[in-house]
Amino acid sequence: MxxxxxxxxxxxxxxxxxxxxxxxxxxxxxxxxxxxxxxxxxxxxDHAVPFTNNLGERAVRTPKVKQKVSGCFRTFTGADNFCVIRSCLDTLRKQGHGMLEVLLRAFKGNPIQLAA
Known part of the structure; x- marks a missing residue:
């Protein structure tokens, strides 16, 4: 013992x-x-496994704060769209893309494609 x-x-x-x-x-x-x-x-x-779950916690934080500030999402579709957009932006940021460039290209109709 x-x-x-x-x-x-x-x-x-x-x-x-x-x-x-x-x-x-x-x-x-x-x-x-x-x-x-x-x-x-x-x-x-296994060095591919992170020591902490901070990235996962940070990914959940933004939608949760948005929900707390607004009280709720008005529709399920709105919540779903918000999560998809945040997920794409977070992934592109982790891949080293600048957020201003990503958003400008998206609004011009030439979005950066996510790497596989």
Missing amino acids: NDGERLNPEAVKTAGRQGPVKQSVAFNLLKRFRLHADAVLLFIT
Whole structure:
């Protein structure tokens, strides 16, 4: 048994109580690390896997902020269009294109095609 498990033991069920026993946050984290150890440390062996999920979090942030500011999207089509446009702009930015150039070309009818 390692130090983490020794310092954060599993809570035991008391007599007369029904249902699962509430565990500590530390115990649950240790348990999750044990169950998913291969996925948690995958970035060490596979350099294509990022250390953090920051890019994914940032991609979700803009539509969520827009939704919070406006209260909601008026239509599903409007929300869908917003997400498609943001996704394309975000992808082109990650590919090194300047946003002003991308938007100017799009409005002139000569959009930059996304690289595969």
